[in-house]
Every structure is written in C-alpha cells, then in structure tokens.
Amino acid sequence: MIRRLGIGGVLNWLSALSMMAALYLVFLYAPTEAVMGDVQRIFYFHVSSAWVGFFAFFVTLIGGIAYLRGQNRDWDTVALSSVEIGITFTAMAVITGSIWAKATWNAWWPWQQEPRLVLVSILLLLYLAYLMLRAFLEGEERKARFAAVYGIVAFISVPFTFMSIRWWQGLHPVVFEREGMNLTPKMLATFLFCLATFTILYFTLLLHRVRLGRLEDRLRGLREQLR
Amino acid sequence: MIEIQGLVKSFGHTYALRDVDLKVGEGQFLTIVGPNGAGKTTLLRILATLLKPTSGLVNIDGLHLASRSDEIRRRIGFVSHQSLTYDKLTVEENLRFYGRLYDVVGLEERVDSLLQLVGLRARRHDPARTLSRGMQQRLSIARAIIHQPSLLLLDEPYTGLDQQAAEMLRTLLQTVNEESRTVVMTTHNLQRAVELCDTVAILTSGRIVCEMKNENLDLNRLREIYWTYVGNGVTS
Amino acid sequence: MAFLRKTLAIVWKDVVAELRTREMFSSMLVFALLVIVIFSFSFDLRVENIVQVAPGVLWVTFAFSSTLELSRSLAVEMENGCLDGLFLAPMDRSVIYFGKMLGNLVFISTIEALMLPIFSVVFNLNLIRPLLLLTVFLGTTGFAAVGTLLAAMAVNTRAREVMLPVLVFPIILPVVISAVKVTGGVLDGAAFSEFAHWIQFLVAFDVIFLVVSYMTFDFVVQG
Numbered sequence: 001m002i003r004r005l006g007i008g009g010v011l012n013w014l015s016a017l018s019m020m021a022a023l024y025l026v027f028l029y030a031p032t033e034a035v036m037g038d039v040q041r042i043f044y045f046h047v048s049s050a051w052v053g054f055f056a057f058f059v060t061l062i063g064g065i066a067y068l069r070g071q072n073r074d075w076d077t078v079a080l081s082s083v084e085i086g087i088t089f090t091a092m093a094v095i096t097g098s099i100w101a102k103a104t105w106n107a108w109w110p111w112q113q114e115p116r117l118v119l120v121s122i123l124l125l126l127y128l129a130y131l132m133l134r135a136f137l138e139g140e141e142r143k144a145r146f147a148a149v150y151g152i153v154a155f156i157s158v159p160f161t162f163m164s165i166r167w168w169q170g171l172h173p174v175v176f177e178r179e180g181m182n183l184t185p186k187m188l189a190t191f192l193f194c195l196a197t198f199t200i201l202y203f204t205l206l207l208h209r210v211r212l213g214r215l216e217d218r219l220r221g222l223r224e225q226l227r
Numbered sequence: 228m229i230e231i232q233g234l235v236k237s238f239g240h241t242y243a244l245r246d247v248d249l250k251v252g253e254g255q256f257l258t259i260v261g262p263n264g265a266g267k268t269t270l271l272r273i274l275a276t277l278l279k280p281t282s283g284l285v286n287i288d289g290l291h292l293a294s295r296s297d298e299i300r301r302r303i304g305f306v307s308h309q310s311l312t313y314d315k316l317t318v319e320e321n322l323r324f325y326g327r328l329y330d331v332v333g334l335e336e337r338v339d340s341l342l343q344l345v346g347l348r349a350r351r352h353d354p355a356r357t358l359s360r361g362m363q364q365r366l367s368i369a370r371a372i373i374h375q376p377s378l379l380l381l382d383e384p385y386t387g388l389d390q391q392a393a394e395m396l397r398t399l400l401q402t403v404n405e406e407s408r409t410v411v412m413t414t415h416n417l418q419r420a421v422e423l424c425d426t427v428a429i430l431t432s433g434r435i436v437c438e439m440k441n442e443n444l445d446l447n448r449l450r451e452i453y454w455t456y457v458g459n460g461v462t463s
Numbered sequence: 464m465a466f467l468r469k470t471l472a473i474v475w476k477d478v479v480a481e482l483r484t485r486e487m488f489s490s491m492l493v494f495a496l497l498v499i500v501i502f503s504f505s506f507d508l509r510v511e512n513i514v515q516v517a518p519g520v521l522w523v524t525f526a527f528s529s530t531l532e533l534s535r536s537l538a539v540e541m542e543n544g545c546l547d548g549l550f551l552a553p554m555d556r557s558v559i560y561f562g563k564m565l566g567n568l569v570f571i572s573t574i575e576a577l578m579l580p581i582f583s584v585v586f587n588l589n590l591i592r593p594l595l596l597l598t599v600f601l602g603t604t605g606f607a608a609v610g611t612l613l614a615a616m617a618v619n620t621r622a623r624e625v626m627l628p629v630l631v632f633p634i635i636l637p638v639v640i641s642a643v644k645v646t647g648g649v650l651d652g653a654a655f656s657e658f659a660h661w662i663q664f665l666v667a668f669d670v671i672f673l674v675v676s677y678m679t680f681d682f683v684v685q686g
Contacts, residue, residue, distance in 0.1 A: 068682055125633045132629055136620040140239060146616045149679045153609060153634060156675055160637040160668055167660070168640050224240035277550055300553040309544030311551075315480040327472040328552035330465060354483070370548070 361392025473562025
C-alpha cells in the first residue's frame, strides 16, 4: 500500500492527520485565554486562513509571471487553482475575522480598530475581480494572459493598500502584532502548528485542483480536434 | 519580395494555415482566392506582422519576420476589412496622424498628393464617418500607402462596394502596382481576381493548392480550376 | 525623440477628436454634477460637518468620472479596428500606452479643473490651493497609469462598463485614501509635515504603477 501512494495520496494523509492534530491542539491543548475566553480559539483558524489567502495570492503571481514568460498553460492552471483555493480561505478569514472582531471590539466590522479585516476584504474583492475577468473574456489564451497581468498588478497593489489602511488609522505600519494578547508557549505552539496544517491543506487542494485543471485542458483540446 | 516556407498557424487546437509555401516577386500582383475560412485573412495578417506564425519561415524584402518586424512595418501597407480610420477625425487629420506615426517627411505635400490620387480632395475636411463605403476604402488605401511601402496587402477590398466604387478601386490598384509596388490581394470573387492581377493562387483549408499566371487565364478557366480544388472539398 | 513625437501624435489625435464632438467631455461633466447633487441630498451638505465629507465626496466623484473616461478612451481604438492601425506603425508598443495614458490624464484633469470651482461653490470652501492641485494631479496620474492598462483589458470583455470599475477600484484604493487624507489635511489647515508622507506615498504609487503598467501593457494589447 505504501508503494502505491503517489504524492497526492501522501498529501491527503498528511492533511487529514495534521488537521486532526490541529483540532485537538486548538480545542483541548491550548489554554483558555484570560481576557476573551474560549472565543479566542477562533484566532488560530482566522490567522491561518488569512495566511493561506495571502500565500495563495503570491502563488497566483508566480503562476502568472511564469505563464507570460513561457506560454505554458500549466502555469495558468496553477494560478487559477490558487485563486479558487485562496478565495475560499480568504472568505473564511473574513468571516472568522468578523466573529473575532465582535468578540474583541463588540462590533462586527470595526473599521478603525481592525485594519487587517479591511485588508483581507480587499483581497477578497481582488480575487473576485480576477474570476470575473476570466468569466467575461472569450478565448482560453486571452483569459490566461489577461488574468496573469491582473494578478501581477493586483498583487503589487496589496502592500500599498495595507500601508494606506494602517496609516489611515494613525497606526504605525507593523506586519505582525499581537494586540495586547499574550501568547503563552502552548498557544504559540498551537498557532504555529495551525499555520503549518493550513499550508499543507493548501498544497493538497492545489495539487488536486491543478490535476483537474490539466485534465480539463486535455479534454478541451480533444474536443477541438474532433470538430 | 515575399518568401514563405512551411508556414503553419494554429489557434489552440485549430489550424488556420497548414504548411503554406509561397513566393512573390517584386512588383508582382498576386491575388489569392479561396472560400471563407480558407485562411486568407490569417495569412495576410501574418504578413502584416499582426499575427505571429506558429512555425515556418517568412521573409519580407529579405528581412526575417520574427526578428525584424519593425523594419518590415516600414515597408508594408495593410488594407483590412475594417477601415482603421477614426470616425471623428477628418479625412485629412486621419492621414496626417498616420503620417506622423510613420515619420513621413514633407507630410503636408504627401497628404495633398494622396488625396489627389484617391480622389478625396473635395472631402478632405469632412469627418471620416460621413464617407460612403467606397470612399472609406479609398481613404484606407491612402492611409496604407502614406509611407510609400514597397508591399501593399489588401484583405477582401471589394467587399461592400458598388460597381462604380469597385471600378475606381481597380484603377487605383492598377496605378499603385504600376509604381512598382508589390500587391497581394485576397478575394473570394473570381471575376475580380482575373481582371487585374498577374498571378492567381488558390488557398483552401489552410493550404496553397495552386498557382497560375493570369495571362493564360480567363474567368471560365479559373472557375473550372477553382471548383476542382474547392468544390471537391480538398482538405488536409 | 521620435518616441515622444509619436506619443504626442496619439494624444493630439484624441484631443482633436474630442474637441469636435465633446461627447465624452459633456457626459463626464453631467455625471460629475449628478454625483454632487446626489451627495448633497444624501449628506445634507449644508451643515457644519461639510469639511469632513468634502474630501470624500470630491474623490469619489473623481474616481467614478475617471472610469467613465478610461472606458471611452480605449473603446475608441476598438472601433474600425484602429488598434491594428497603431500596431502596424513602426514603433514600440509602449508608445501606445504612454499616448493613451497622457491623453487620459489630460481629459480627466480637464474635467477636474472644471469641477473644483463648482465644488468650491457647493461646499463653500476654497479648493483651489497649490497643495490640493498637486494632490489632484498625483492622484489622477495614479488613476491614469493603472487605469489605462486595466481599461485595455476591460474593453475586450463582454460587460465592459461594469468590468472596469470592478478591476480598477480595489487597485486604486490606496490612491483614494491618500488623496482624501491630504485633501482633508489641507482643508483642516494642518501642518504640512502631518500629511507629507501621504504625498510621498502617492508619488511612489504613481512611479511603480507607471512602470508595471508600461511593462505589462504589451501582453494585453497583442493579437
């Protein structure tokens, strides 16, 4: 059985096992936070989702650049797959972020206090624009080309958007912040493990989605030849 | 003037041109005939540097298409289905604009003589959208030769023209060719093919299947040959 | 030099065409006026908080008017296959980018120049100040730099009028935020040092996106 396990199989198992471990860590191992109580546990999923959301966008950037350089359709498939997965995780990040905000600031959408929530939502809009662009274009080659360019432009705009949102609230731009929440060693371990788990999950989904995309491409090619 | 060897053009999995070989000498007037979808427009657009070949060799005026596109552009003029002129600009302004893009020296005189040549002097201050189809075609040709290219490419220039306009076009093309300019024209109208050029080639399903000198050709003979190749559905 | 001449030829062509019919100009002007009217009623501008909302209203108006102009400007080249005409010319493709971009900058700036006095009257504020004008220029350059590229994409899609705002707005958000902040700072009479960083930010955005757009424009307009 070990021999027949391809990379897809390995990733599947890895994802499943690490997710189960992560769930255990988040709900049972990590101590309850002093100020917020059990609601704080959503933090682990929220940040991990947001991390994947941004990482996926980075992969889309790479895929786009690679496609423009080599015209290899597979890179476009990677970019598109990454967008689909990224959009899912970003949506999760927005939702969990909102719940987190409600618990922390008692408001579902505190503009002033949670710049990162705003940023993640902009990321979601950029993803949606990417998909909409592809949907409204004709021709596979054109879709890939335009999407690649948009991916590059959109990615470059993210740091600008991030900085402008933070400055807007008079906060000094800092990438990582814990907002007065003290992470004990156990919490830190849980947090890092969650990040790793979500990353593994991302790659698992990416692999399967890319494989599916390549099959779709082949199918399309065969259809055209038969016409 | 033009040398094409093994030209292939595919869009994804569809082949518009499969292995085209063609040679056109300087000062020649070649008409390419073929049914719709044969690949005429594609071939012309590749020669005009607007499309890149998938594979094969194309040389224009001794210059390699893939690497010397910019220099080639100076030597070719292209007349397409569409007029490539700006509706809101006047006839004169359109020509001046293109003249500037081509670095034409002595632009004013050139525009003047072109307007004279294509018979649009009287309409020079009128917006391009007020011109009839025949006049737009003539403006298009003026635009295409403003920089005195050595090769003129025309894609189905007779489309939508009435008898009078078509006659004017024919005379104009004859003049242009006589100034030792090579002309390559595509059409699916066999009569037009016969009356003007010196060589006729038949393009069907992405291949040149036949090339003939026009001097031995009349309309009926061409029709016969054409239907032999096209009517039988010669493919691949 | 030929590069500059040809770029200016494209700008000139667009200016001449627009002067003849003034279609785009009048529709943008009407649109901008409508936006002010709607905002007036929504916010009830005849109140003390006018200085608070003025920057926002101003820049929302400019942003929306810009997308209108960008869309029209690229659509012109799609008519009659004129884009092919530009490709046939022996010149770098970037001439097309800079030519359209400068043209867009000119047109949008002209409308803004008309809107500023009108806004000044409606808000009862003096908006014609050098620092403000600089910000308007920098902000508009940002819109034009990336907007020209995105409009070239949008114009090829099935829903071009909707597509452009969807593509553009998330990207130019930093420009709008910066511009609003500086405008607000100027109107509040704040010290320059308090909002100088926003101006630097705008310049950085403009430069980076001019470069990125110019480099990727080729991929968007080719065949």
